[in-house]
Amino acid sequence: MSGAIRHLLSMADLDRDDIDRLLNLTESFAEVSERQIPKVPALRGKTIAWLFYEDSTRTRLSFETAAKRLSADTMNFSVGSSSVNKGESLRDTVETIAAMGVDGIVVRHRGAGAPHRITNWTDACVVNAGDGWHQHPTQSLLDIYTATRHLGSLEGRRVAIVGDIKHSRVARSNAIGFARMGADVTFVAPRTLLPASLEGWPVKVTHDLDEVIEDLDICYLLRMQRERQDDAVVPTLREFHEEYGLTTARADRLSPGSLIMHPGPMNRGVEISGEVADRPNAVITEQVTNGIAVRMAVLYLLLGSGLDLVEERTQVA
Amino acid sequence: MTATLAIKGGTVIDQSGSRRADVVVSADGTILAVGVGLDGDRSLDATDCVVAPGFVDLHVHLRQPGKEEAETIETGARGAARGGFTSVLAMPNTTPAMDCAAVVREVIDLAKDTICDVRPSAAITVGREGERLTPMAELVRLGVRVFTDDGTGIQDDKLMRTALDYAGSLAHLCGGRAIVLAQHCEVSALSEGGFMHEGEWSSRLGIPGQPAEAEELMVMRDIALARLTGTRVHFQHLSTAGSVGMVRVAKAAGLPVTAEAATHHFCLTDACCADYDPVFKVHPPLRTDVDVAAVRQGLIDGTIDAIATDHAPHTPQDKERTFADAPPGMLGLETAFALANTHLDLPIEDLLALLSWRPAAIAGLESDHGGPIVEGAPANLAVVDPATTWTVSGAAMASRSTNTPYEGMTVRGRVRHTILRGDPVVIDGEAQR
Numbered sequence: 001m002s003g004a005i006r007h008l009l010s011m012a013d014l015d016r017d018d019i020d021r022l023l024n025l026t027e028s029f030a031e032v033s034e035r036q037i038p039k040v041p042a043l044r045g046k047t048i049a050w051l052f053y054e055d056s057t058r059t060r061l062s063f064e065t066a067a068k069r070l071s072a073d074t075m076n077f078s079v080g081s082s083s084v085n086k087g088e089s090l091r092d093t094v095e096t097i098a099a100m101g102v103d104g105i106v107v108r109h110r111g112a113g114a115p116h117r118i119t120n121w122t123d124a125c126v127v128n129a130g131d132g133w134h135q136h137p138t139q140s141l142l143d144i145y146t147a148t149r150h151l152g153s154l155e156g157r158r159v160a161i162v163g164d165i166k167h168s169r170v171a172r173s174n175a176i177g178f179a180r181m182g183a184d185v186t187f188v189a190p191r192t193l194l195p196a197s198l199e200g201w202p203v204k205v206t207h208d209l210d211e212v213i214e215d216l217d218i219c220y221l222l223r224m225q226r227e228r229q230d231d232a233v234v235p236t237l238r239e240f241h242e243e244y245g246l247t248t249a250r251a252d253r254l255s256p257g258s259l260i261m262h263p264g265p266m267n268r269g270v271e272i273s274g275e276v277a278d279r280p281n282a283v284i285t286e287q288v289t290n291g292i293a294v295r296m297a298v299l300y301l302l303l304g305s306g307l308d309l310v311e312e313r314t315q316v317a
Numbered sequence: 318m319t320a321t322l323a324i325k326g327g328t329v330i331d332q333s334g335s336r337r338a339d340v341v342v343s344a345d346g347t348i349l350a351v352g353v354g355l356d357g358d359r360s361l362d363a364t365d366c367v368v369a370p371g372f373v374d375l376h377v378h379l380r381q382p383g384k385e386e387a388e389t390i391e392t393g394a395r396g397a398a399r400g401g402f403t404s405v406l407a408m409p410n411t412t413p414a415m416d417c418a419a420v421v422r423e424v425i426d427l428a429k430d431t432i433c434d435v436r437p438s439a440a441i442t443v444g445r446e447g448e449r450l451t452p453m454a455e456l457v458r459l460g461v462r463v464f465t466d467d468g469t470g471i472q473d474d475k476l477m478r479t480a481l482d483y484a485g486s487l488a489h490l491c492g493g494r495a496i497v498l499a500q501h502c503e504v505s506a507l508s509e510g511g512f513m514h515e516g517e518w519s520s521r522l523g524i525p526g527q528p529a530e531a532e533e534l535m536v537m538r539d540i541a542l543a544r545l546t547g548t549r550v551h552f553q554h555l556s557t558a559g560s561v562g563m564v565r566v567a568k569a570a571g572l573p574v575t576a577e578a579a580t581h582h583f584c585l586t587d588a589c590c591a592d593y594d595p596v597f598k599v600h601p602p603l604r605t606d607v608d609v610a611a612v613r614q615g616l617i618d619g620t621i622d623a624i625a626t627d628h629a630p631h632t633p634q635d636k637e638r639t640f641a642d643a644p645p646g647m648l649g650l651e652t653a654f655a656l657a658n659t660h661l662d663l664p665i666e667d668l669l670a671l672l673s674w675r676p677a678a679i680a681g682l683e684s685d686h687g688g689p690i691v692e693g694a695p696a697n698l699a700v701v702d703p704a705t706t707w708t709v710s711g712a713a714m715a716s717r718s719t720n721t722p723y724e725g726m727t728v729r730g731r732v733r734h735t736i737l738r739g740d741p742v743v744i745d746g747e748a749q750r
Contacts, residue, residue, distance in 0.1 A: 091637035111639030112523040113593025132641070134523025172523055195520035196528070 007126040008298055009115050010135040011176040019144065019180055025297035026145050026290070032069060033293055043072035046303050048104040049097050050076045051118075052129070056108050058264060058288065059129050059138075063106050066295035072303070075102070090114065091121050098122040104303050107131070125302040136169040139263055140177035142294040146287045147218055148181075150259055155182035158215050161203075162188040163222035163244055163271050166195050166233075170263045171222055175203050178218075186212055189244065192233035209244055213253050220261045221246055221271045237270050244271070251276040259283050319344045320358045322741060324700060324734070327363030330666055331370050331689045332674050340368055342696035346738030350692055361734050361741060363700050369669045370687045371403025371697035371735065373676040375499070375577050376467070376553060376625035377650065379405075379435065381427060382420065383412025388630040388717050390424065393650070394431035395715040395748045396628070400650040401699035401732035404434040404677070404686040405628075409445065410468040416440035416451045421459050432735075432742035432750060434697075436680065438463040441480050441498060447472050450480055457490045462681035465499035467553060468600070470535050472505055478542050485548035494681050497575075499551040502535035502560065503527075503601065512641050514587040514602040522590060524640055529557040529608070532601055536560045540567045543574050551679055552576040554627050556601040558611030565620040575679050576615070577625040580649050580656045583612045585722060595636050595643030596722050599629070602645075616671060617663055623676035626653045630718035648721045651714050651732075656723070658703055658730030665703060673699070700734040707731055715748055 005018060014022070032040055048067050052060055067074050077097055097105060104125045107115050112132035119126050130136040144154070151157060159178045165171040165187050178185050179202035186204040187194060198205060206212060213219070224240060234240040241247065246260065251273070254260070260272070260282040268274035277284060322342050329338045329351060339355040342348050379393035390407070397405045407424060409415035415424060421437045428435035439461045443449045445468065453464060464484060471477040477500075484496040508527035513519050515526025536552060540563060543550040555561055555576050564576045581599060586606055589597040597603060615621040629646025636643050657668055677687025688694050706729045711719030735743035742749050 089634045089637040090639060090642070092634075109639060111641040114639045116593045117637075117639060132523050133525070169523060172521075196515045196526055197517040197520045199517040200521070 005301060007115070007119055008137050008302065009119070009126065009128045011137045011140050011173045011180070014137070014180070016180050019141070019177070022141055022294070022297050022301060023145055023148065025301060026141070026293045029296040029300070030290070030293040032296070039069050039071060041071045042300055042304055043067070043070040046103045047073045047075065047101065048106060048299065048303070049102045050074065051079070051093070051097065051105055051107040053079045053107070053109040053114070054130070056130070059108065062288070062291040063129060063295050065292050066299055069292070070296055070299060072299065075100070090117060094118050094121045098124055104299065127298060127302065130169055132169065133167050134169050134172060136173050138291070138295050138298055139170050140173035141298065142287055142291045143174055143220070143261060143263070144177050144181055145294055146261070146283055146290050147259060150283065151217060153182070154178065157183045157217040158186070159183045159218040159220060160186045160188050160209070160212055160216050161220045161222065162209060162246070164193045164224050165189050165222065166193050167225065168222050174220065175201055179203070188212065190234065209250065213250050214255060216254060216258050218259045218261060219246060219254060223263065223265065224267055224271045226267070241270055246272045246276050248273050248275055251279065254281070261287060264288065321349060322736070322739065323355050323357030323360040324363045324368055324698070324736070325355070325360050327366040327368040327700060329368045329690050330669055332670065333689050335666065340690060340698065342698070342736060342739040344739045346696055348690060348692055348694045348696045351690055361700070361744065363733070365704065366700050366702045366733055367665060367669070368690065369699050369701065370673045370690060371699050371737070372401045372654065372672040373680065373682060373686050374402050374405040374626050374628070374650065374653070375623055375676045375680055376579065377405045377407055377628040378410065378630065378646065379407045380630060381411065382423060386717065387632050387635070390427040390435055391431055392715055392717045393628070393630070394428065394433040394435055396650040397433040398735045398737065398742045399715050399732060399746065399748055400652070401654050401672070401701055401735055402433050402650065403697035403699070403735065403737050404436060404682055406436050406438050406463060406680050408467045409438050409440040409465065414440050414445050416443050416445065418452070418455050418459060421456055421461060425460065432737060432748060434686070434737070436682065437461060438465050438499070440464065441466045441471060442476070445469060447476065450483060453483060453496070454487055454490060457487050457496060462491065462494070463497045463499050463551070465501065465553065467499065467501045469505065470501050470503045474538060477539065478546060481542055481546035481548040481550070485546055491681070495549050497549045497551045497679060499553050500535065500539050501553050502532045502539065504531045504534045507531035507534070512598060513590050514604045516587060516605060518587040518590060522593070524590065527602060529559055529604065532557050533559040533563065536563050540564070540572060540574060543567070543572050547573060549573040549575065554579040554582060554601055554625065555612065555615065555621060556582045556604050556608060558608045561611045561615040561620055565615065568620060575622045576620065577623040577676070578612045578616055578621045579625055579627040580653050581627070581647060581722060583609055583616065584656050584660050589722065590640065593640045595638060595640050596647060596720050598640055598643055598645045599627070599647050600645040613661060616661060622671070622679060624653060624657050624671045625676070626650050630716050631720050632718055636720050646720070648711065648714065648716055648718060650716070652709055652721065652723050652728065654701060654732055655707070655728035655730040659728045696736055696739040698736040699732060700736070701730060702733050703730045705729070705731045
C-alpha cells in the first residue's frame with residue numbers, strides 16, 4: 001500500500017515497505033532530536049488536534065513533543081471518559097473539531113474501532129493513539145525501531161510477548177508489527193489473559209515462560225493492569241509474578257545480547273522485577289525516547305509535503 | 318351493504334395448500350369468497366403473487382412509550398404493514414416497562430387505529446429487573462398472552478421456576494389457553510461487558526466478546542425448567558448452533574418448548590463487524606458461519622417455529638458512536654420476507670408457515686391471524702411477489718429510524734399488498750395511511 005497512507009489506524013494497514021520507510025524517516029528525525037535546537041519547519045502551518053477520550057500522559061506528551069519539533073500547531077480536545085455519556089455523539093465531537101480546520105486528529109479512545117469510525121466523518125488524517133484492546137500502532141513502530149537499533153534485522157528473531165495479552169492493544173499491534181519484520185512471535189500467558197481465538201494470528205502460544213526464555217532475542221513484557229485482579233483472571237499478582245513475571249532468575253537465563261522491553265508504565269514486582277528493569281539490556285527508557293522520533297515520522301508522512309523519503313532525508317539533514 | 322374488495326389473479330397459499338384463486342373480502346373484516354373469476358366493488362391485482370395469511374412477528378420493539386424519537390407504535394405498525402405483517406408482538410422494554418396494567422393499557426390504546434395489529438407482551442418481572450413477578454393474572458385479563466423480560470433473561474433459577482409455575486396456573490383466565498413465557502437467553506455473568514460474539518473476529522478487532530455459551534446455558538436451564546413445570550417456554554432469537562441443537566432434542570423429547578430465529582441470525586455473521594459499524598451491533602450478537610448454517614437448518618427442519626424480526630430502531634445519533642457505546646439492535650420489519658425468501662432454501666409454503674401461522678399459534682392469535690383463507694375467516698392477508706428484486710434503503714422505510722444492516726443489498730421478494738380486516742392498508746408497497 002506504499003505511497004498513499006492517509007490514516008494510521010492499525011499495524012495491519014502497513015506492509016513491510018511502509019514500515020521500512022517509516023523506520024528510515026524515524027532515523028532522520030532522531031537526528032533532529034539530537035540537535036541543539038531540535039526543531040524543523042516540516043509541518044509549519046499544519047494543525048493537529050489531540051482527541052483523548054482516555055487518560056494518557058506519556059503518549060500525549062510524546063505526540064505533542066513530536067508535533068512541536070515539526071513546527072505544527074496543536075490543539076487539545078481533552079474529553080473525560082464520563083462526557084462520552086453526556087449526550088454528544090462521537091460524530092458531533094469530531095465534526096466540531098473538523099470545523100475548526102484541522103489537518104490531523106490524533107485519537108485515543110477506550111472503545112475499539114473509534115479511530116475507524118472517525119475517518120468517516122472528517123477529511124483530516126487520523127492517527128490511532130490507542131483504541132481499547134485493539135491497536136496502538138505508534139507503540140509498535142517505536143518498539144520495532146528500538147529493537148532494530150540493537151539487533152539489526154529482526155528476520156528470524158525470537159520475540160516473546162508476555163502477560164496480559166487479552167486486554168492489550170500493544171500486544172495486538174506488536175504481534176502484527178514484529179511478524180511483518182520477519183520475527184518469530186510467541187505469546188506467553190495463561191488462558192485467562194489470552195484472546196478467545198488466535199485464528200489467523202501470526203503467533204505461537206505457550207503457557208510456560210520458562211520453556212522459551214533461553215531462546216529469546218526479545219522478552220517483551222506487558223503491563224499487568226491491577227484492576228484485572230478484581231476480575232479474578234489471576235489468583236494473585238504474586239502468583240502471576242512467579243509464573244509469568246520476568247524475575248531475576250528468569251532474566252539471568254536470557255541469552256546475552258537479548259533485549260528486555262516494556263511499553264510502560266511498569267508495575268515493578270509484577271510483570272518485571274524491579275532490579276531487572278534497571279539492567280543494561282532493558283531498553284525501556286530508550287523506547288520512550290524513540291517514541292518522539294517515530295511519531296515525528298508518522299505525522300510527517302501523513303501530513304507532510306508528500307516528498308518521497310530520499311529527498312526528504314536530504315531536506316531534513 | 319358493505320363494500321367489497323377482490324384480490325385477483327394470485328395463488329392462494331395457506332396451511333391447507335396452494336391453489337389459483339381470487340379472494341373477495343368485505344370492509345367489515347371477513348373473507349366473503351375464495352374462488353376463480355370473482356369480482357368486488359374494487360379490485361387489487363395479484364398477478365404473479367402469492368396471497369397468504371397475514372404475517373405475525375413475535376418480536377418487535379416499537380419504543381413507545383419512552384423513546385418516540387426512534388419509533389412510535391404508529392410508525393412501527395406502518396413498517397410492519399409494509400412488511401406484510403398484520404400482527405406484531407410489542408416487547409415490554411419500553412420506558413416505563415410494560416410491567417403493569419397502566420402501561421399495557423396505554424400500548425393497547427395507542428395501537429387502536431394502527432394499520433397493523435399491535436399486541437402487547439408484558440414483562441415477567443417488575444421493571445424487568447429480575448426480582449419480583451409482575452401482576453400476571455391482571456395482565457392476562459387485559460389480553461396479554463406472552464410474558465418476557467426481553468433484552469435480558471431471568472438470571473435467577475428459582476424465580477424463573479416460580480414464574481413458570483405461576484404462569485402455568487393462569488390458563489383459566491383466557492379460555493384454557495396456555496400462557497407462554499418467552500426468554501431472551503443470556504447468562505449475564507458470562508456476557509457482561511461483551512459487545513459482539515466472542516471468537517475469531519472479536520479477538521482480532523479487540524472488541525470484548527460474549528461467548529455462545531452465555532446463551533446456551535440459559536437455553537439448557539430453561540429446557541430443564543419447562544420439563545419441571547410443564548409450562549411452555551418460547552426461546553427468543555436463537556443464535557447459536559448449540560442452542561438449536563438443544564431445542565431440537567427437547568422437542569423430540571416432547572417438552573413444551575418453541576423457538577424463533579431473528580432474520581439477521583440467518584443472514585449475517587460476526588465478520589460484518591469488521592469495520593466497527595454499530596449498525597451490526599445486536600443482542601444476541603451476530604455469530605459465525607457455523608451458527609448461521611445451524612439456524613437455517615433449524616428453520617428448515619422445523620426445530621425453529623418462527624421467523625421474528627427483533628425490529629429494534631435507534632436514532633442516527635445513538636448509532637454514531639463507537640461499537641461499545643452504541644445501543645444494540647437493527648431494523649427488520651420491512652426486510653424480513655425478502656431476506657427469508659432470498660436466504661432460506663425452503664418451499665414458499667414452509668416460508669409462510671414460519672412467518673404466519675406458526676408464530677400466530679405461539680402468541681395465541683390464531684383465531685384472528687394466520688388462519689386458513691376460507692369464506693368467513695378474518696380478512697388479514699399478505700400479498701407477496703416472491704420473484705421481484707429490489708434494493709434495501711433505510712431512508713425509504715416507514716420507520717422513524719434508518720438503522721438497517723442491509724442498506725444497499727439487493728434482495729428477492731417483495732410485499733405488494735397488505736389487508737387488515739378487509740382494509741387494503743398497503744397497496745403496491747405504499748402504506749395507505
